[in-house]
Every structure is written in structure tokens, then in C-alpha cells.
Amino acid sequence: DVVMTQTPVSLSVAIGQPASISCKSSQSLVGTSGKTYLNWLLQRPGQSPKRLIYLVSKLDSGIPDRFSGSGSETDFTLKISRVEADDLGVYYCLQGTHFPHTFGSGTKLEIK
Amino acid sequence: QVQLKESGPGLVQPSQTLSLTCTVSGFSLTSYNVHWVRQPPGKGLEWMGVIWSGGNTDYNSALKPRLSISRDTSKSQVFLTMNSLQTEDTGIYYCNRGAYWGQGTLVTVSS
Numbered sequence: 001d002v003v004m005t006q007t008p009v010s011l012s013v014a015i016g017q018p019a020s021i022s023c024k025s026s027q028s029l030v031g032t033s034g035k036t037y038l039n040w041l042l043q044r045p046g047q048s049p050k051r052l053i054y055l056v057s058k059l060d061s062g063i064p065d066r067f068s069g070s071g072s073e074t075d076f077t078l079k080i081s082r083v084e085a086d087d088l089g090v091y092y093c094l095q096g097t098h099f100p101h102t103f104g105s106g107t108k109l110e111i112k
Numbered sequence: 113q114v115q116l117k118e119s120g121p122g123l124v125q126p127s128q129t130l131s132l133t134c135t136v137s138g139f140s141l142t143s144y145n146v147h148w149v150r151q152p153p154g155k156g157l158e159w160m161g162v163i164w165s166g167g168n169t170d171y172n173s174a175l176k177p178r179l180s181i182s183r184d185t186s187k188s189q190v191f192l193t194m195n196s197l198q199t200e201d202t203g204i205y206y207c208n209r210g211a212y213w214g215q216g217t218l219v220t221v222s223s
Contacts, residue, residue, distance in 0.1 A: 001173075041157075048206060048213040049149075049157065060211045092157055100172040101147075101159040 002026050004093055006104030014112040019080040021107045023093035028073045030097070037096035040069055040078045043106075044089040053078065085111055114138035116146070116207050118217035124197050125223050134190040134207030134214060141165070141183050144209050146190045148181060151216075152203040160205075163190055197221045 003026040013019045021040075029036045040053040051060050053069040056076060066081045080087060088111050093104040120132040134146060141163075148160040161171040163181045171179050180193045190207060204216040 043157075048216055049208075050213070051211040054211070094157075094159075099170050100174075101162075103157040103159065106156050 001100055002029075002095055002098045002102050004095055004102050004104040006091075006093055006107050008107060009105070010108040010110065012110045012112045013080075013083045015085060016082050017112075019083050019087075019109060021078045021091050021093075023071075023076045023078070023104050025074045025076075025095055027098070029076075029095050030073060036072065038069075038071070038076050039094040039096065040067075041092045041094060042087070042089050043092065047089075049092065083109070083111070087111075114209065114212045116209060116212055116214035118205060118207055118214045120205070120217045120219060122218065123220050123222065124201075126198055126221055128197055129193060129195040130197050130201070130219060132192040132205055132217060132219070134192070136188045136190070136207075136209070139209070141185045141188060141190065146183075147208045148190075148192050149206045149208055150201075150203045151206070152200070155203075160192070 005024045007022045029038050036056050038056045041049040041051050043049040052063050052067050057069040068079050070077050088109055090106045090108050092106050095102055115137045117135050124130050143165055145162050145164050147162045150158050161181050163169050163183055169181050178195050183190045199221050202221045204218050206216045207214045
């Protein structure tokens with residue numbers, strides 16, 4: 001199975017400051033189609049996960065452009081340019097290129 | 113609009129079989145894939161399997177011996193069946209279509 005290694009495990013960020021989360025996969029996530037199926041999700045406390053980004057860098061509808069995704073092959077990053085209070089929760093990366101699909105272990109974002 | 117909603121028994125005894133239903137609206141199961149994901153209490157997310165728009169399925173190899181996903185397209189429902197449940201199977205079970213997630217249903221395995 002593809003192992004998704006997320007870092008940091010947690011981070012505390014002041015409102016208005018940037019945040020960055022890394023996700024590294026144990027093998028390339030480039031699929032046979034040439035697409036890279038790497039998603040980022042946010043799970044707020046007590047809620048279902050919410051997809052923020054798909055195909056490495058495409059923002060889902062309604063997601064503010066404070067969020068951005070980048071990376072390739074095995075190395076991916078989620079960046080929040082200016083953290084807001086509503087951003088707190090656990091962020092997960094998810095690879096959908098290989099079976100079984102696998103999630104990172106999560107990064108808990110707290111507001112400082 | 114697109115909606116998914118899980119339903120199930122809530123409490124299952126050890127060694128018994130779990131049956132969950134995901135009822136969808138706003139789209140056709142013959143056009144979109146539906147995944148099942150679960151989350152033990154206080155832990156991370158685990159992908160369980162998918163039923164493709166064409167009706168084929170893929171499963172997490174760790175669960176494959178115990179897991180089955182099927183559907184009734186006329187009722188817009190996807191079914192998850194998992195046997196030989198153990199306490200480690202306790203958690204919230206979600207169905208998902210891309211950016212859309214159900215609210216989840218809590219399954220507790222206990223005697």
C-alpha cells in the first residue's frame with residue numbers, strides 16, 4: 001500500500017499568518033492517465049471531512065483562494081496564505097491513484 | 113443538490129454482520145462512483161472501497177475478505193456489508209462522492 005506521510009502532526013498558527021502542511025507518498029502518484037490523484041481534506045471538529053483541493057492544485061467550489069496545493073510525484077504541500085479562525089481542524093491528504101486509496105495520518109491546525 | 117446519507121443499525125454484536133445503506137440524491141449512481149470511508153473514534157480516516165459507476169467494485173485489501181459493496185440504482189442506494197465484526201470496527205462510516213460526503217453513521221461493536 002502507498003504510505004502517505006504527513007507533517008507536521010500539529011501546528012499552532014496565529015490569525016492572519018501562513019501555514020504549510022507537507023504530504024509525502026511512498027511512490028509516485030502519477031497515474032497511467034498522466035493525472036496525479038492527490039486531494040486535501042479538512043475535517044472540522046464534529047463534522048464530516050470536506051474536500052478542499054483535488055488533482056494536487058484544483059480548488060473545490062467555494063474554497064477560498066487562501067488555500068493552495070502544489071507538488072508532484074511524491075512530494076505535495078498544502079498552503080494557507082492567511083489563516084482564519086474557521087480553518088481549525090484536522091487536514092488530511094488522500095491519494096487516489098493506487099489501490100487501496102490511502103490517507104495521511106492528519107495534521108491538526110490550532111489557532112494561536 | 114447532491115446529497116448522501118448513511119443509515120445503519122448503530123450497535124452490532126461482535127462476530128455479527130454490519131449492513132449500511134448510503135442513500136444518494138441529486139445524481140445517478142450509474143454516472144458517479146461512491147466510496148466508503150471509516151474513522152475509528154479519535155483516529156484518522158481509512159478508505160474501505162468503491163463501487164464504480166459501471167457497477168464494478170474495488171476494496172481495501174485489508175478488508176476484502178469481509179467486505180462487500182453493492183447498489184440498487186433504482187432506489188439510488190449503495191450498500192456496505194461487512195461480516196465478522198470486531199470491536200476495532202467501531203467508528204463512523206461515511207459514504208462519499210468526490211467532494212460530497214455524507215454526515216456519517218456511528219457503528220459501535222459491542223456485546
